[in-house]
Amino acid sequence: MRLSLEERFRKKMLKFGKKNKICRFAVIPVIAVGMFWFHSAACLKGNAKRLAVLAMTFLLFVVYSSFSFPIFIMGDGADNGLNPVSDEAQDVMLAQEAEIDLSDIELLDDEDVRMEGDEYMDDLHGDIGELYSASEILEASRRRGPQEAEQDTEDASDASFSKDDWRLVLINKQHSIPDDYVFSLGVINTMKGPMYCDERIIDDLGSMLQAAKEDGISLGICSPYRDQAYQEKLFARKIKLYMSRGLSYMEAYQLGSQAVTVPGASEHQIGLALDIVTLSHQSLDEAFGETPGGIWLAENSYKYGFILRYPKGKEYITGIEYEPWHFRYVGVEAATVITEQGITLEEFWEDL
Numbered sequence: 001m002r003l004s005l006e007e008r009f010r011k012k013m014l015k016f017g018k019k020n021k022i023c024r025f026a027v028i029p030v031i032a033v034g035m036f037w038f039h040s041a042a043c044l045k046g047n048a049k050r051l052a053v054l055a056m057t058f059l060l061f062v063v064y065s066s067f068s069f070p071i072f073i074m075g076d077g078a079d080n081g082l083n084p085v086s087d088e089a090q091d092v093m094l095a096q097e098a099e100i101d102l103s104d105i106e107l108l109d110d111e112d113v114r115m116e117g118d119e120y121m122d123d124l125h126g127d128i129g130e131l132y133s134a135s136e137i138l139e140a141s142r143r144r145g146p147q148e149a150e151q152d153t154e155d156a157s158d159a160s161f162s163k164d165d166w167r168l169v170l171i172n173k174q175h176s177i178p179d180d181y182v183f184s185l186g187v188i189n190t191m192k193g194p195m196y197c198d199e200r201i202i203d204d205l206g207s208m209l210q211a212a213k214e215d216g217i218s219l220g221i222c223s224p225y226r227d228q229a230y231q232e233k234l235f236a237r238k239i240k241l242y243m244s245r246g247l248s249y250m251e252a253y254q255l256g257s258q259a260v261t262v263p264g265a266s267e268h269q270i271g272l273a274l275d276i277v278t279l280s281h282q283s284l285d286e287a288f289g290e291t292p293g294g295i296w297l298a299e300n301s302y303k304y305g306f307i308l309r310y311p312k313g314k315e316y317i318t319g320i321e322y323e324p325w326h327f328r329y330v331g332v333e334a335a336t337v338i339t340e341q342g343i344t345l346e347e348f349w350e351d352l
């Protein structure tokens with residue numbers, strides 16, 4: 001029966017080939033395929049196990065390859081819901097093919113990272129945003145005793161500035177901290193623990209805090225000095241924050257290193273920068289600039305050698321958003337020139 005069927009098929013095909021000359025060349029392949037199926041059927045006929053194995057293999061093949069079937073991926077937005085794979089498949093395609101436009105994502109700066117995402121606070125053991133109040137610092141510096149008053153001997157009027165002056169060292173994205181930069185870290189012991197900054201600015205800082213206090217402004221200082229390890233922790237936290245917003249590690253790293261201060265490029269690391277707020281407005285945000293404390297600092301800090309380092313409208317020069325709380329010590333003479341001319345440290349530096 002089987003043989004006769006196969007033979008009949010073969011004969012029919014050959015006859016067909018002789019009649020239709022155009023189809024002559026197709027006859028042999030058709031016969032070959034037909035023979036294959038005849039023999040396969042004969043092989044499986046009456047052998048349930050063999051048939052089951054073949055069926056399973058085919059089924060698995062279909063299931064696995066279905067993940068890449070365009071019909072599932074291309075489905076329109078209003079999915080019929082029958083196919084749970086399709087949504088995931090669509091995401092996969094987006095991740096592979098559509099490049100995420102990183103410029104659309106808001107860059108986080110150090111202050112954002114310190115203020116945001118309380119769930120990551122533990123990583124830094126609460127040393128973020130520790131606020132040292134002015135009265136505490138003044139009290140502590142009084143205990144510290146008067147330092148030799150070697151300052152203010154130079155004449156402010158014919159002050160000549162030099163790029164080598166430690167007070168004028170320029171730290172930004174283009175200028176990282178020189179490898180041979182050394183300074184002695186001054187410690188002010190407060191109730192909240194030790195507060196660190198460059199030892200040479202402590203006296204001027206004390207004078208500024210005292211003057212503000214006399215004008216009825218209670219200043220507080222957070223995170224004055226951060227070492228490399230701290231900056232690295234901050235950087236790691238920044239990456240976590242980006243990842244919590246749906247970015248991959250690589251994207252988060254890329255963005256993290258673009259944003260403000262990669263380790264080694266923060267003024268906080270050389271103890272010359274201070275984040276100053278008031279007890280009544282402790283958050284580091286733009287609104288601080290409108291508070292009496294923010295206004296007082298912007299108007300008076302230069303008298304004590306500090307400048308508002310990242311002013312409004314100069315973002316294109318500093319590369320950093322307006323930060324009404326971030327003050328940088330440059331010495332009274334330079335601070336006076338910079339504040340009077342309304343320029344940034346970058347601009348001041350260019351003319352040196």
Ligand SMILES: [Zn+2]
Pocket residue numbers: 268273274275325326327
């Ligand atoms: Zn700062």
